[in-house]
Amino acid sequence: MSSISPLAGAAPATHFPITTNKTKFQNPDNLAILIDKAKTIRHLRQIHAFLIRRHLHHDRVLNFKLLRSYSSAGNVKHSVSLFNLTQNPNVYSYTAIIHGHVINNLPKQALLFYIQMLTQEVYPNAFTLSTVLKASNSISALHCHAHKLGIQSNAYVQTSLVDVYSRTGDILSARKVFDKMPDRNLVSLTSMITGYIKNGDVDKAKVLFDMIEDEDVVSWNVMIGGYAQHGHPNEALVLFNRMMKSTRLKPNEATMLAVFSACSQIGALESGRWAHSYLGYNAKAINARVGSALIDMYSKCGSLEDAKLVFDWIKSKDVVVYNSMIMAYAIHGFTRDALNMFDEMSERSLNPTNITFIAVLNACAHSGFVSEGRALFNSMKENYNIQPKIEHYGCMVNLLGRAGKLDEAYELVKSIGDYADLVLYGTLLGKCRLHNNIFLAEKIVEFLIERGLATSGTYVLMSNIYAELGYLDGVARMRAMMKQNGLQKEHGCSSIEVNNEVHEFLAGDVKHPRSKEIYLMLDKMNNWAKENRTGGPVLHRSVEVHSEKLALAFGLISTKPGSTIKVVKNLRVCEDCHEVIKLISKITGRKIVMRDRNRFHHCVDGLCSCGDYW
DNA sequence: TTAGGGTTAG
Numbered sequence: 001m002s003s004i005s006p007l008a009g010a011a012p013a014t015h016f017p018i019t020t021n022k023t024k025f026q027n028p029d030n031l032a033i034l035i036d037k038a039k040t041i042r043h044l045r046q047i048h049a050f051l052i053r054r055h056l057h058h059d060r061v062l063n064f065k066l067l068r069s070y071s072s073a074g075n076v077k078h079s080v081s082l083f084n085l086t087q088n089p090n091v092y093s094y095t096a097i098i099h100g101h102v103i104n105n106l107p108k109q110a111l112l113f114y115i116q117m118l119t120q121e122v123y124p125n126a127f128t129l130s131t132v133l134k135a136s137n138s139i140s141a142l143h144c145h146a147h148k149l150g151i152q153s154n155a156y157v158q159t160s161l162v163d164v165y166s167r168t169g170d171i172l173s174a175r176k177v178f179d180k181m182p183d184r185n186l187v188s189l190t191s192m193i194t195g196y197i198k199n200g201d202v203d204k205a206k207v208l209f210d211m212i213e214d215e216d217v218v219s220w221n222v223m224i225g226g227y228a229q230h231g232h233p234n235e236a237l238v239l240f241n242r243m244m245k246s247t248r249l250k251p252n253e254a255t256m257l258a259v260f261s262a263c264s265q266i267g268a269l270e271s272g273r274w275a276h277s278y279l280g281y282n283a284k285a286i287n288a289r290v291g292s293a294l295i296d297m298y299s300k301c302g303s304l305e306d307a308k309l310v311f312d313w314i315k316s317k318d319v320v321v322y323n324s325m326i327m328a329y330a331i332h333g334f335t336r337d338a339l340n341m342f343d344e345m346s347e348r349s350l351n352p353t354n355i356t357f358i359a360v361l362n363a364c365a366h367s368g369f370v371s372e373g374r375a376l377f378n379s380m381k382e383n384y385n386i387q388p389k390i391e392h393y394g395c396m397v398n399l400l401g402r403a404g405k406l407d408e409a410y411e412l413v414k415s416i417g418d419y420a421d422l423v424l425y426g427t428l429l430g431k432c433r434l435h436n437n438i439f440l441a442e443k444i445v446e447f448l449i450e451r452g453l454a455t456s457g458t459y460v461l462m463s464n465i466y467a468e469l470g471y472l473d474g475v476a477r478m479r480a481m482m483k484q485n486g487l488q489k490e491h492g493c494s495s496i497e498v499n500n501e502v503h504e505f506l507a508g509d510v511k512h513p514r515s516k517e518i519y520l521m522l523d524k525m526n527n528w529a530k531e532n533r534t535g536g537p538v539l540h541r542s543v544e545v546h547s548e549k550l551a552l553a554f555g556l557i558s559t560k561p562g563s564t565i566k567v568v569k570n571l572r573v574c575e576d577c578h579e580v581i582k583l584i585s586k587i588t589g590r591k592i593v594m595r596d597r598n599r600f601h602h603c604v605d606g607l608c609s610c611g612d613y614w
Numbered sequence: 615t616t617a618g619g620g621t622t623a624g
Contacts (some may be wrong), residue, residue: 394624
């Protein structure tokens with residue numbers, strides 16, 4: 001028997017209390033309890049050794065329990081050894097070994113055991129079906145099995161079907177199963193809600209969520225996380241506040257991860273800090289998941305310092321932690337630090353992922369590190385065996401285009417042929433606008449219109465290029481085309497957090513209670529700008545009431561003199577606003593931190609950290 | 615014995 005014993009080399013350090021009371025553990029019932037209690041492989045090995053010594057390892061129940069515990073502890077190999085020793089495995093043993101492979105992310109092997117089970121004429125039951133469903137790509141085949149076996153109405157089977165159908169994007173089939181369920185409970189309802197959220201339909205999810213009566217933390221986490229993941233951070237925080245007021249629900253780590261994500265999107269530093277303290281500032285060790293979310297939150301809320309502090313606290317840093325920190329440096333324009341971090345990762349033998357490359361390429365783009373970026377892009381395939389995705393091409397187009405190498409960027413876009421999408425062309429068009437390359441811009445716009453891909457952004461960019469060069473008929477033509485196609489410009493929206501409250505402004509917004517004072521301050525700001533303007537294009541009057549200026553004006557009248565003002569904008573900051581913000585930082589002596597769609601701008605004494613390169 | 619939740623991204 002020793003040949004299959006997984007005990008070889010087991011360290012005898014901390015002993016599980018198996019040796020303390022031998023007579024007590026002669027009883028198989030007590031041993032079964034002991035197996036269930038054991039959490040680590042080492043403890044399981046000790047028990048296993050004991051079973052072998054006492055010739056108890058052929059006991060069906062103990063063997064079965066040990067098999068399951070080994071897989072739960074992450075060692076499915078030991079489970080397989082035990083399974084192979086089982087004579088005439090029954091549906092229990094098969095289900096356990098299939099489950100073991102599923103939870104250890106080995107779906108193929110799980111299915112092989114399922115097939116073996118069928119060929120041995122052992123009939124699957126509801127437990128088996130709900131387990132094997134997770135591992136399968138051919139759900140419909142298994143759905144048929146369920147019918148043949150007469151277990152299609154089992155709640156567990158149905159919940160798994162809902163889960164798997166929606167995870168593969170077949171939300172209609174998921175809903176069909178869900179609607180047929182004779183008794184839906186909290187778990188099946190949550191599963192359906194998750195399905196809608198995974199498919200981006202937050203509204204349908206909310207309808208079901210509101211139907212829940214016996215709510216629990218998981219269903220709330222799904223809904224809060226759903227809002228956070230799909231660009232509704234405010235709704236996520238509103239729901240979280242409701243959760244905090246409830247006496248029955250207590251947020252846990254998963255809740256807080258969603259909250260961090262929501263705060264990072266809004267740029268709500270104070271709320272984010274509060275959420276961090278709720279989870280425990282002084283938690284002995286921050287795990288990688290929480291750590292990554294915190295780094296992301298602090299960096300996107302403007303505090304690179306806090307992001308770095310959190311990074312340093314994390315004991316076991318994985319690649320996601322590094323990715324978050326590299327991205328943090330990137331959006332703040334600290335390109336050197338981002339690249340150093342990338343090197344540090346390699347030194348620690350952590351393999352970069354495709355996301356790592358998005359982060360470093362972004363970092364390069366923000367500072368015009370063209371040759372470094374090119375080298376990294378090439379090394380992806382050559383040194384790391386990572387095929388560049390469309391996102392990486394996007395980063396390269398951004399990097400090359402920003403640096404004025406429009407032709408090279410265009411060649412790169414053309415090189416991927418039909419895979420090039422609107423976003424990629426949109427990025428290139430944005431760079432044409434930056435360098436006023438009307439010829440390439442017209443070529444791209446024509447191409448996009450031909451393929452029916454033109455959006456409001458396409459027309460706005462082209463119109464801006466015409467305006468910049470004084471081609472007013474071109475401007476009019478673009479506006480007309482937009483109108484004809486029923487397109488509306490995406491609205492700029494800026495927010496500012498004052499006293500733990502987030503205030504949002506749209507362009508020309510007059511809905512704020514202190515609107516009168518805000519516009520008085522805005523007049524002052526625009527006058528300062530006019531006095532200091534040195535040429536530049538003729539601007540549309542709407543620029544004077546851009547949302548970022550409104551948020552800044554509110555910041556100036558509602559915060560202490562000398563304190564830092566932080567504004568978050570959903571789109572990229574426009575050139576005029578960028579100039580005005582720099583100027584105001586000089587006139588008022590305030591530090592102004594502005595986060596736009598792409599990155600941070602730290603303005604101090606009339607200068608911006610982006611070096612006007614963004 | 616079995617079913618629902620979590621971080622990074624142009």
